[in-house]
Amino acid sequence: MTSVLNVDTIADKAGTGPVGLTKQSAAKAWAHIAAGGASLPDSFNFSSIDDDGTGEYGLNYTSAMGSANYSANGTITFNHTSGANNVRVVLTESKSTSSIEIDSGYTNSSGVYIAYDIETNASVTVQGDLA
Amino acid sequence: MASILKVDTLTGVSTAGSISVTGEGNSTTTNLQQGLCKVWSHIQGSDAAIQDSFNVSSSTDVGTGRETITFSNNMTNDDYSGQISSSGSGSPALFYSRIRVLSTSQFGDDAVNGSGSYTDAADICYSINGDLA
Numbered sequence: 336m337t338s339v340l341n342v343d344t345i346a347d348k349a350g351t352g353p354v355g356l357t358k359q360s361a362a363k364a365w366a367h368i369a370a371g372g373a374s375l376p377d378s379f380n381f382s383s384i385d386d387d388g389t390g391e392y393g394l395n396y397t398s399a400m401g402s403a404n405y406s407a408n409g410t411i412t413f414n415h416t417s418g419a420n421n422v423r424v425v426l427t428e429s430k431s432t433s434s435i436e437i438d439s440g441y442t443n444s445s446g447v448y449i450a451y452d453i454e455t456n457a458s459v460t461v462q463g464d465l466a
Numbered sequence: 467m468a469s470i471l472k473v474d475t476l477t478g479v480s481t482a483g484s485i486s487v488t489g490e491g492n493s494t495t496t497n498l499q500q501g502l503c504k505v506w507s508h509i510q511g512s513d514a515a516i517q518d519s520f521n522v523s524s525s526t527d528v529g530t531g532r533e534t535i536t537f538s539n540n541m542t543n544d545d546y547s548g549q550i551s552s553s554g555s556g557s558p559a560l561f562y563s564r565i566r567v568l569s570t571s572q573f574g575d576d577a578v579n580g581s582g583s584y585t586d587a588a589d590i591c592y593s594i595n596g597d598l599a
Contacts, residue, residue: 337474338473338474339475339476339477340471341479342476342477342478342479342485343478343479343484343485344485344486344487344488345476345485345486345487345488345498346487346488347488348468351488351492352488352492353488353489353490353492354487361496361498361503362500362502362595363489363496363501365547365596366547367545367596376545377545377596377597378547379501379595380496398489398494401490401491408549408593409549410548410549410550410563410564410565411565412564412565412566412568413565413576414566422562422580422582424562446580456565456568458548458549459547460547460595464489464490465489465490465491465493465494465496466489466491466493466494
């Protein structure tokens with residue numbers, strides 16, 4: 336017989352702690368960053384984004400992380416198919432419990448990193464423990 | 467004594483697609499559905515063959531260094547967060563993947579070497595967080 340549990344909130348037996356998801360873990364924050372980095376068309380557990388300069392952005396958590404030792408991934412969308420300065424990247428500059436600072440840019444023909452604003456969009460996903 | 471709840475389906479009462487769970491630090495709650503990965507896939511770079519996946523119906527080898535996966539259940543919009551990691555040894559040595567396709571039904575990458583040329587990766591891993599349709 337199929338069982339369905341209807342519930343709004345799940346906590347541990349004491350009512351205050353987390354429950355284990357068997358062999359699963361949920362992301363604690365994610366964001367889709369628009370071109371230029373000035374806005375978040377969609378996100379989870381990020382309250383805002385700061386434009387800190389060319390190719391520099393700060394994403395602020397709604398609910399803080401428990402430490403700065405979490406895992407963060409970033410990927411950029413880039414539609415150019417060839418040509419110079421074609422290697423575009425999103426980097427994690429720093430992490431804290433309240434925010435994550437990311438950079439976008441490219442490497443030039445000499446292999447030097449050049450800061451550059453997000454041209455199309457970028458994605459960030461965070462895994463770890465909430466405070 | 468630890469308690470284990472065995473159930474096949476969880477549904478929110480107030481909102482069917484929204485259930486809160488307590489965070490690890492016991493001081494806040496987080497939305498269960500928003501945190502769940504909605505799509506993941508491990509494919510081969512040479513032919514886009516799916517090694518393992520979740521919520522993926524098919525994959526396509528679009529060309530050298532270019533692959534696309536198609537979702538079984540679509541995303542609600544194209545504002546989700548999509549991640550790509552790839553393994554490879556392009557020449558010049560710098561090698562990376564970027565998002566090429568990001569839509570409600572498909573996600574795809576370009577694997578590029580340091581000269582900006584498409585290069586087949588050995589393995590490509592995708593993960594997507596966002597809202598299902």
